[in-house]
Amino acid sequence: MSKKTVAIIGAGPVGLAAAAHVLERDMSPVVLEAGPEAGHAVRQWRHVQLFSPWEYNVDKASARLLAPTGWNSPDQQSYPTGGELIERYLAPLATRTKLRETIWTSSRVTAISRVGFDKAKTRGREQAPFELRYQNGKGPEVLRADAVIDVSGTWFSPNPAGSNGLPAIGEHEHAGRIAYGMPDVRGAARDKYAGKTVAVLGAGHSALGTLIELARLAEEVPGTQPVWLLRGNDPAKAFGGGSNDKLAARGELGSTFAALVADGKIKVETDFGVTHLSEVEGRLRISAGACCGARSVVADELVVSTGFRPDLSFLSELRLRLDPAIEAPVALAPLIDPNEHSCGTVRPHGARELAHDEPGFYLAGMKSYGRAPTFLMTTGYEQVRSIVADIAGDKEAAARIELVLPETGVCTRGGVESAGAAGCCGGPAKAEPSACCAADESAMKAGSAGCGCS
Template structure:
């Protein structure tokens, strides 16, 4: 994913000069062009104001101004807890600090290899509720049904949630169930939809009361797991068209999923892909994200 998609995309001549690394956004608010503050409660002149984005870098803190903000920060760093009903189990924070609870997507063959190499037995638990954990030589896990487990590591598969703390000074309209934009919530609720049944949507669905502010990508789905990269590409294209003044293009939203299903790649029949379409885990529709890369893949054997 990184070497074959993200790095080539970031190195594209149109993007490389404007991609900044090592920047973390901590706050987003609004200011007048002359510098006067525009808090959340101020409506007069809000549409004509600029965004002030506070950024932490290796060299310190700085503020950046812009006329629009598209939050594509994802949910990678905000996994759901292992505790029941959406809150941490008693002792969960201490267990994470002690290294007994890993990130939701560890790398057992790479960076996390040392943590997994001596643990040969795997216990898979589904639909369980953890009430408390106790740190010792092993991690003692108390389940809500009364069972007790002693484990070396816990790899949580509990899903993710959006980090909305940097956005508290903005006017957001969120679905009360999944914390997605209100108009998007019913389209992605995982009790009624899978990622393959989410309809195409763009700027109008993603808009908030805050003018020219959008959340896209995985974070736009809030707590719902029904996201595809192809959906995100179409979200960004629609918003970019709107910000460029092309309302017709912004409203023309389409979503083309691979014919073999939403869990396959659209490169399977190319000279550089596999001979048989297979479920390899990326329902990205690479064609939507970087057409030039796909062209290169398909022409690599034509000479």
């Protein structure tokens, strides 16, 4: 029998890890990358330091693939920037190993279906190969594959400023004053932000990191004023678990930010759901509310750090099982739904939780989290290890969990916050799919509600 062909969409850290696992299983990976080189999305945030050390950023199968090349593993406890992640790991993996023959760059996938089957046709569907259409500058091309792993991420699909999920009125017209995600405010984009009033909308790690950098820029350039626009009413929820966080850099990020807010170095506007953007005297008026009851902040620049959402447009002919709110696989969504709980990590999971009604198709990596925040690379590595085992027919390995995640130091459920290791996501995996917080298992057996279990 010929080897199975596994199409992998995206040549980021998790996509390359998936390809490495496919090779180890003696199958044929084809990695379709929309950008000009591997790690294209990571290159957009190369200035950002990760809050997870190298220990959690290198996939085991990828490390085994790199070993014969003379690659030196970085210090497991040091924290790389996005640029260092590329230079010391992703670039060697993509160019010095067998993966270099499997990566097709500048190849943007535009549609996926099954050969001879539209979405409505069922009988014989499972036996039909997948058909992927992609653009590579030469016109539309076609690839056939036995299985597909979509790890295309969410970086290029940021959420808009509007609090209702739509672009704020005037957002498109004032795009020149708006950046999304985490711009390099003290580096490449320094001239754009130095000496300016800069509003940052969001409450996740990207927003906090940007505001910290703006506060540091204010120490270097007088007149720089960071303004934090918070949709909620409790700034403390963004501060994290502090010293209780098992990822020290993640805890330190929240602690540093909390101190800056307490010292008044970052101006805070709470209950600020952006609805309108307009120009006033050459500056940007950012409004929350309608008409006469609107509040507004006037700034020179706006950074929208409100998270990301998956691009599902090219998957319309596949039978997906997605949560209607989070847009994550239905078995995973309850574990990561921010309406239910807020955890920096989620128990390890794999092929079982990530499968759809389209056999052989899987979402993995950041895209598998849909609109939910906070994804660790090591979670993606475990996802694709399990998925590739499933594709290869090794159901035992697919069901096995080979990862213990660090705890965040804080979780909330139903508005109740619990600090300390006894009430956090992470830790060893539980056999029951609905168990989010490992430490809560014993609490629930004792009659307590726990904090983050679904």
